[in-house]
Amino acid sequence: MKNNILKIVIFSFVIFSLLVFWQGLKKNNNYDTKNLIGSKISKFHLIEINNINQYISEEDLKKNKFTLINFFASWCAPCRTEHKYLLSLTSKNKDIKIVGINFKDKKKNAINFLEELGNPYNFVGKDEDGKISILFGIYGIPESILIDSDLTIIKKIVGPIDNIQYNEILKLVQ
């Protein structure tokens, strides 16, 4: 009797696993965050890099007409190349606010980075272990997410912002 139960358990486990494998074959495995456009961002709690008592959450972003959430780090070289676009975005358009999320970085390096290149951010949050970035579906930096006051994602930029994307952002926020 005990043996039969064991047999049934083993067989069902094997059949179940094989069926899952079979189903898994039909799936597209490429991780793609494009489909996130049109959906809302998830709830978050972001602590300011210099001041641990100061934080923002998704509620605070509702006040902005548009928010660009930008993920950056001092060790990330392409982040340097997109920095000038971020700087000119805030000066060109007053409707857009930029929130920077400092990804897996050291505080000292991040501050040096912003001192050297200028600070385009209205708020810089720290994400030392990369957990907050996961909430946003980030898989590498630089990456940027443009949201409106409803917290709906209207554009996602994977990789550094270049001239073309810069102009697209400006068009979207007009």
Next chain:
Amino acid sequence: MLSNIGIALVILVSILSSLIIYTASVNLKTSKQVISKNIYTLSLFQTTFTALSFFTLIIGFINSDFSLINVYENSHTAKPFFYKIAGTWGNHEGSLLLWINILVIFSYLFLIFNHSHDKKFRLYTLIIQNTLILGFLFFLLLNSNPFNSIYPIPLEGLGLNPILQDPALAIHPPLLYVGFVGCSIYFSAAMASLISGYGGKLFAKSIKTWVKISWCFQTLGIIVGSIWAYYELGWGGFWFWDPVENASLLPWFAITALMHSLIVLEKRNTLYTWVIILCLSVFILSVTGTFLVRSGILNSVHTFASDPSRGIYILLYLSLMIFSALIIFFLKYKKETNNFNLRSRETFILANNWFMVFFLVTVLIGILYPIFLDVLTNVKISVGPPFFNIVIIPLVIPLMFLMAIGPKFGWIKSQNKILYKILILICGAIVINLFIFYFFGAYSLLSNLIFIAAIFLILHSFSDIIKSIKKKVRFELPRIISHLGFGLLVFFIGINHQFSIEEDFNLKVGEVKKMNNYEINFEELKTKENKNYKAVIGIFKLINHRNNLTQNLKPEIRIYSNPETLTYEAAIKTKITSDLYLTMSNVSRSDYYNIKFQHKPFMIWIWISALMIALGGFIQLILKKK
């Protein structure tokens, strides 16, 4: 031309395999106690023709015969000769042909080297092994034929992925295939043993050598893969708990457990059922690993040979294998009574098995859970190093103690004398650990325990070596070398993990970066044209302020033309005590280069100790022959 020869050879091998199955079934019914000569002849032909088909493919690659799709897709005339040959197994189709070769060769060798064993057992093994061979032959012919031709014949090939053009990676697949596919023979033997009732000690004797061979090759294959990752991938690490790496660990845990319990079966004629389960699982896990890697179901940095249509075939094959194994096992299962003394060596060997099973299950969950979650709930997660580190590392501590003490307990019963020595050695280990802790830097409690356990295992192994040299007993040496290798491996990985320096920063030509005791000068950039790639070489001067030593490091960015790919070659300076590791990658639209600098103590010793584990196995193979 080559295409026709190749396909003809493969079909011929398929016919021969069917004939072997048929002749063996007829031979089973005769009352004679010897295996008919015809079977030997057929097997010899089968082996010859399989080998010929593989040589045909190699010739296709050497001559850059682009009439074969496979050669066209994976080779190029400008490729160095060595990599042309390595290209044969550097792709799915070619490697499948290599699989079949190994299946066939092991089948033949098992047949001719096991004269003394029961006829029925040998014939059943042959029948099952040839069924496995036929399954792979069908797969090759229907889905993944390396001899498919292409017309019109292209003038030039697409080239081999440059990241695979590395000596370590050229030998990594064949080693692993011998290790993984070699286990097919004791899968077949285990099934045959269940069917024919030929079990116990004699069964253990018949498969012992084959288990050892495949263990050695698996171990070596995994190490070489790890070495390749360190030198080629440019991350500075050597083990990433990547799903593909994990897939290669699954059969390794099972086979390591099998190696140990086989000793019990041979010496004490017990644990037969458990040995059978392990024999069956090693190959099932190998094929599962192949399925996961080749079907594209896994999302991994190095699934380079994925295609869902292959997946369905391998899955079907896997299902048939598992179900036939389960059905035969449950039909023939007989209850065994195991009674051992708690303080005997069997208990310790069984303890090893519990650890291996635990590691196996942990890694299996780590691989399967994300797949199951994705399929069932559409949630994508990845299980990474933190999970494995938390679950596996603490258990390595008791494992290392057992690895030291276990083999000292005699068969069946043991005395208390050894305890005294153990205590002294543990004290020694604690003292050495304190020394490292105070003079080189503090670390966590868990790390302390790991160091103590590792040092204990190392000290214990050394005292064992001295003893066995004094007594002139050689047969213990392989075991001691492998266990010592494992102790050293854990010790050096621990040291490396604790005292590595890693810095990531951006630098322009002419700039200087200072940190800790180091100063890095980015002096200049050079370009160099090579046969199949163009290299951008960074010249870095590294000054170590602690000893005023200046060194030049030259990392490269290689731009391969066929296919057009960038690879990053790390500049690695290896010394006895540490490695300096520098990689450079370009940053688009900027003068800056991203520099990754690492100082890794005792890196070379990690390879040496890992190789010692494998070496132990190889020495044992050679010792047995004499």
